[in-house]
Amino acid sequence: MAELLHITERSLWExxxxxxxxxxxxxGRTLAEVGFVHCSLRHQLPQxxxxxxxxxxxxELVVLVIDSERLRSPLRYEPPAPGAEEFPHIYGPLPVTAVVAEEAWSG
Incomplete structure (x- = not known):
């Protein structure tokens, strides 16, 4: 299992x-607008x-801890720009059953 993280506003997660x-x-951007859900690996999250x-x-923020094996949509690791570090992207809706933990964000 790859541990993926996604930070979001608590109200949206609820x-x-x-x-x-x-x-x-x-x-401020939906899956329909962008085409995927942006995620991070643990070391990428602070940035x-x-x-x-x-x-x-x-x-007001919550970090979703996602079990990659519970995803129903494709997962791809892609750089935001050529030569940049790759980030995980989920190409479809994130089922709440794939979220195995919620962590408070302390900044």
Whole structure:
């Protein structure tokens, strides 16, 4: 199992838990707009959080810990630019059953 992480606003995750799937790609952008759900490996998360959520109250954020073996959609590791470090991308909705833990983000 690859441990994937996705940081998001707590209210969006609570809505996803009620519906059964999470369909945001990244802050302010949906899966439908981008085509995949942005994820990180543990060592990548601080940089991603600072870039996308640096102006948010850390108490409003949650880190989803995803079991890659529970995904129903393709998982690809891709760089944001040629030659850059690769990040995991989920090409479809994230089923809430693939999220094996929730962690508070402390910033």
């Amino acid at each position: 809505a996803a838990r009620a519906s059964g799937t999470y369909e945001m790609s990244t802050r 991603v959080a600072a870039l996308l959520y640096g102006d948010c109250d850390p108490g």
